[in-house]
Amino acid sequence: MQDTMKIAIVDDEQDMRQSISQWLALSGYETETYASAEDALKAIGPDFPGIVVSDIKMPGMGGMTFLKKLMNMDSALPVIMITGHGDVPMAVEAMQMGAYDFMEKPFNPDRMTDLAKRAVQARRLTMDNRALRRELSDGTVLIRKLVGTSAVMERLREDILDLAQADGHVLIDGETGTGKSLVAHALHACGPRAGKKFLTISCAAYSDEELAAKIFGPIDEGTALPLVEEARGATLCLEDVEALSPTLQARLLTLINDQADIPEVRVVAICNHHEQDRSCEDALRPDLYYRLAAMKVVIPPLRTRGEDILTLFNRFAEQFAEEYGCPAPQVAAKEAAQLLQAPWPGNVRQLINIAERAVLQSRRGSGSIVSLLLDDTTDMSHAISTEGKPLKEYVEAFERMLIDNTMRRHKGSIAAVMEELSLPRRTLNEKMAKYGLSRSDYL
Template sequence: MKTARTIAVVDDEQDLRQSVSQWLQLTEFSPVAFESGEQALEVITPSFPGVVVSDIRMPGLDGMALLRRIQSVDPGLPVILMTGHGDVPMAVEAMHIGAFDFIEKPFDPERLVDICTRACERRQRTLESRDLRRELADESVAVRRLLGAHASIAALRDGIPDMAQADGHVLILGETGTGKSLIANALHACGPRSQTPMVTVNCEAIPGGQLEEMLFGGEAQPGKPLVDQAEGSTLVLENIEAMREGVQARLLELLNAADQASAMPNPRNLRVIAISSRLKQANAPGYGMRDDLFFRLAGLVVEVPPLRVRGEDILTLFTHYTRQFAEEYGCEAPVLDAADAANLLQAPWPGNVRQLINLAERSVLQTLRGEQNISALLIDDGFQAATVSLDSERPLKEHVEAFERMLIDHALRRHRGSVASVMAELALPRRTLNEKMAKYGLTRQDYL
């Protein structure tokens, strides 16, 4: 997306138009000059990558009329008006109509630059927000945001469009930071309700009584209850296990009533996507969710795999996010060496993808300071880094063997000596695993 640094300078006086344009150009804006409002309107569209600075008094279409015309094209496009001393009341009226700001002539050029900077920042946020909404409404983009080649992620990408069209309630299960909210967004974006705004609430962040009023309405709840806001759309309930039982009972009643729509005068029409970090213990005693509500929501269940089981996806994601942050910070992305790659692959990742994104940003900031020690950042996160020698005089075969031994060692540690689990994780037949364990001096008893 283009950076919003374009300034449309509109003034019928050539000298002022040129001087303002020259000053803005010196301060790294991209001015485009117009001698009339009519000319400016020929290039102003909802995607215009900047703001408008216009004189308020001009023949033909004056500044006030131009402001109104621009608002009809794009209400989110900031307009700054230049006024003479006697035009201040008119400029104040323009602010009420929706002008971003006004500046009185003769003005300090630095003040104009400051106003343009703030206006461009607002314009940038507006355009980015629109891009994001378009992205979430584009099912192909929404699904592509599920990065990775691991079989479980590939199956998710393939299955989301079908699950979205089914339009039933969904229960998304997975550890914290695995991307459950992203999947909820993709399900909404790919479904028949995609043209309506999705409504999301974090049940864990809101006290029980307040949550009940937010969802269903009450004396202390201003505005429409969330179930009304989600009418015809999707209601996403994050951390649903934190919802107290009385609120769960009301939610179950609402969902059951929706199934009996023919008997209801004003039936509900909403899809619920519930998100939980409790995985397969979701309906176990003490979980916190009523069994009947669990089974009501679990018509479609999506289990999101933890990052630590996704193999080379870890390196793919890390590379993707370091490049993204490097572009943002204007520096080179860090280059992984064998030790870094080994440690990333073997880290336990309790915070999953969210933790990886955080680590990627910190590694880019490290590179910005002229340093690179990704393994040290992992140690800061509480992971004991593996020791992988990178002695350039060692032959490649020894590097490969050291890396292979480390993979098997860490797998045995994670699975506490369960050979069957290690075979499944590393996709090795028993005989091959036994041979490699013997070769590297690894015995099952050491991990029990």
């Protein structure tokens, strides 16, 4: 199949329904057919995972009424209208009502395929954006994205939940690629402002004058409000806060000082300044730093997270393998040890890149994870060292990864895992308990 999204075909003429359905099916799409608009409305909801192709003239509920109901239900749903000869004025009216496009009977199959392809792409973008917005407003989902069983990650999740409820200003610090933006969203989504806006701006992306106008106003853009006004009762996330000029740092400090114990605007500041051994404290004026850092979250670098590295690598590799339609690469014991020892200057973002490249080269049947670590653009040359950690740590990390991978592959079937790993049930249960693995996570 070219696409997992559906195409609902609505036409009272059976031959026309079948003709359109067969052609789109040959083009790789999954189709559903309906003899009336009434039947179609029973199956099509606001988040229908696909598009609609509908005739304009039908007995009972006509195509225009059908289109109006669909647009009222979900204005972003692509609807392609099919018109008879001489119905072009009606088709134009349909476009004004929100139809995606129209075709005349007898339809051109190639035009139908092209329209369907573009409409499906537009629908997928809409659905992806909606899913992202839902994720960014769901604190539970965001916390689950902070994967890892290491002590530093357990503490990070606890800190997020505590500071989110405290509802004060927060400073987020950490190396590049550690997930500071994700933590900022989680702080907002887990707190009392979860239903309010989360506004973000990069302080490094604008000139001093532009930044002052966008944050504090005035703005010469119609009815647009400065961020400090728009974020009343909500959260304002300042990325690259260290890029604020001394003047704007002073204005931000005044804003914070003028607010009561429970701030009207909650400021979540993200610091990315880690060059030339300078810290965030060095980059900000002391009084602003201490006001923000009263609640501070430091994201742990990947190299300190132990076996989380293997867990994350496997997760990303599985995702990319599904995307590229190939098996995920199997990690050998030596490669697992090297992944654990790598310095990871780019942190999780770098690990994602390595996982994707590992899947691509595995699909070609060549290369190794070792070569990827050595070929990476950053200095990873000492990743092949076998010094630094006790052998027991590597053995346990590899053992956990092996059981985790096998459980995932067999979807939680204990019997299948016992057979593949040649382990008695009691031993498998003990090892799963030791490594914090639960069968329910794989079902």
